[in-house]
Amino acid sequence: DFSSVYNRDLLPAESGEEVTKNFLLELLDILFSYICKSFKRSSKVLDFHHAHQLKDGLDGFTLALPDEPENLEQLLVDCRDTLKYGIKTGHPRFFNQLSSGLDIIGLAGEWLTSTANTNMFTYEVAPVFILMEEVLLRNMMSMIGWPEEEGDGLFCPGGSVSNLNSMLLARYHFFPEVKKKGMAALPKLAILTSSHSHYSVQKSAAVLGIGIDNVLLVKCDERGKMIPAELESSIITAKGAGLVPFYVNATAGTTVYGAFDPLNDIADICQRHGLWMHVDASWGGGLLMSKRHSAKLNGIHRASSVTWNPHKMMGVPLQCSAILVRTKGILQECNQLRAAYLFQPDKHYDISYDTGDKTLQCGRHVDVFKFWLMWKAKGSTGFEAQINRCLDNAEYLYDKLQGRADFQLVFKSKPEHSNVCFWYLPDSVRNLQVGPERNNKLHTVAPKIKGKMMKEGLTMIGYQPLGDKVNFFRCVFSNPATQREDVDFLLDEIARLGSD
Numbered sequence: 497d498f499s500s501v502y503n504r505d506l507l508p509a510e511s512g513e514e515v516t517k518n519f520l521l522e523l524l525d526i527l528f529s530y531i532c533k534s535f536k537r538s539s540k541v542l543d544f545h546h547a548h549q550l551k552d553g554l555d556g557f558t559l560a561l562p563d564e565p566e567n568l569e570q571l572l573v574d575c576r577d578t579l580k581y582g583i584k585t586g587h588p589r590f591f592n593q594l595s596s597g598l599d600i601i602g603l604a605g606e607w608l609t610s611t612a613n614t615n616m617f618t619y620e621v622a623p624v625f626i627l628m629e630e631v632l633l634r635n636m637m638s639m640i641g642w643p644e645e646e647g648d649g650l651f652c653p654g655g656s657v658s659n660l661n662s663m664l665l666a667r668y669h670f671f672p673e674v675k676k677k678g679m680a681a682l683p684k685l686a687i688l689t690s691s692h693s694h695y696s697v698q699k700s701a702a703v704l705g706i707g708i709d710n711v712l713l714v715k716c717d718e719r720g721k722m723i724p725a726e727l728e729s730s731i732i733t734a735k736g737a738g739l740v741p742f743y744v745n746a747t748a749g750t751t752v753y754g755a756f757d758p759l760n761d762i763a764d765i766c767q768r769h770g771l772w773m774h775v776d777a778s779w780g781g782g783l784l785m786s787k788r789h790s791a792k793l794n795g796i797h798r799a800s801s802v803t804w805n806p807h808k809m810m811g812v813p814l815q816c817s818a819i820l821v822r823t824k825g826i827l828q829e830c831n832q833l834r835a836a837y838l839f840q841p842d843k844h845y846d847i848s849y850d851t852g853d854k855t856l857q858c859g860r861h862v863d864v865f866k867f868w869l870m871w872k873a874k875g876s877t878g879f880e881a882q883i884n885r886c887l888d889n890a891e892y893l894y895d896k897l898q899g900r901a902d903f904q905l906v907f908k909s910k911p912e913h914s915n916v917c918f919w920y921l922p923d924s925v926r927n928l929q930v931g932p933e934r935n936n937k938l939h940t941v942a943p944k945i946k947g948k949m950m951k952e953g954l955t956m957i958g959y960q961p962l963g964d965k966v967n968f969f970r971c972v973f974s975n976p977a978t979q980r981e982d983v984d985f986l987l988d989e990i991a992r993l994g995s996d
């Protein structure tokens with residue numbers, strides 16, 4: 497019982513060792529019970545409450561902060577409640593996000609990382625982690641196909657920031673004067689990306705002062721892949737209009753359809769026009785680990801930069817995203833400001849390991865240890881098997897959907913990644929002729945089902961409209977705990993919640 501024990505009794509308090517150990521063991525019990533529940537199919541994925549209910553306080557759980565310290569018993573109750581009202585993203589029936597799963601080794605890595613509580617800016621405070629980052633980046637770059645003497649990179653806080661970094665580097669590569677003189681010294685820049693690409697491309701253009709209007713969205717085919725001829729004609733039209741295109745983003749694994757842009761064709765066009773080619777492989781990068789699926793990224797070695805998020809397809813706990821750039825030295829040149837209190841040139845060790853001046857950030861979280869530890873635990877072959885299993889699940893779902901009259905695929909071809917997009921068709925929709933009335937009705941189906949699904953809490957899947965397609969479900973597999981019985985459950989649950 498910790499009801500008369502307080503924070504002040506924990507280390508560094510004198511003779512605080514025993515109480516600290518007991519408190520942490522008690523917390524471990526809470527976490528372990530949550531971990532076990534996360535993997536149990538009989539437990540719920542979520543216990544949904546509206547924001548006002550959580551804010552008002554539920555069963556004594558209050559978000560309000562006190563002036564006076566609360567005892568550790570209360571803190572343990574708070575920890576339990578925080579998990580209770582959260583979402584079990586490691587549950588085998590959580591299909592809502594590209595990142596899911598609960599890897600025990602990854603979790604252990606995260607615990608160690610928080611215990612070490614250091615910063616990635618200098619070798620002097622993170623010697624082992626800095627070297628681990630180098631090893632991981634080297635392995636990832638070799639999977640991309642860059643030669644040993646080329647390439648550099650960094651782990652960033654998410655794919656959007658990695659993509660932002662790539663655009664910053666590209667602009668610096670062509671217009672190094674921008675670092676001192678700003679955008680006023682540059683011509684009117686344009687960038688190109690497919691209409692199915694991630695919204696972070698537009699966000700990066702906004703942040704960098706290029707402007708969303710100067711992000712030219714290239715048409716895709718029915719499957720969501722960029723059409724190379726459209727890319728080339730957009731470049732030519734942009735030049736004719738006085739714009740200066742400098743950066744093309746190709747996507748390897750689009751967010752919704754899981755499509756892979758034709759990287760070699762795009763690389764040819766970038767080469768012809770002298771443009772920087774970035775590959776956003778945030779979602780699809782993991783497939784490079786799989787001999788069966790890596791050909792979907794053929795041509796990635798020709799990219800000037802690549803984003804790859806191990807926290808997605810490889811199941812590394814959030815967050816873990818890398819920006820990889822082919823030209824050595826450009827990260828340092830573009831971002832370095834030589835803050836004298838951190839990056840002293842006269843240190844007694846090899847200061848090339850003070851990687852902090854390569855980044856946009858100052859403080860940088862250690863995102864590498866959990867990934868390194870997972871790679872040790874699984875080996876490359878373990879990651880390969882895990883990724884293959886997720887893609888097998890997608891094919892299984894695709895096959896099941898084809899055999900059911902109450903579901904319709906959004907596009908006919910087999911999934912390339914683990915995304916499967918589909919509509920549920922209740923009788924009232926199925927019996928309508930294809931046209932606006934059917935579309936209007938169909939648009940309301942997925943949100944209604946999702947609302948009911950979240951209230952019941954047995955599974956979770958996302959939906960969205962896209963282009964001319966009304967709201968449809970997107971199922972994604974990145975959780976190694978998911979099995980075929982969970983896929984069957986999902987379809988039956990959608991039909992149960994959605995039938996008229």
Ligand code: ABU
Pocket residue numbers: 592593594595655694751
């Ligand atoms: N690009 C962030 C991932 C969004 C998703 O999980 O659907």
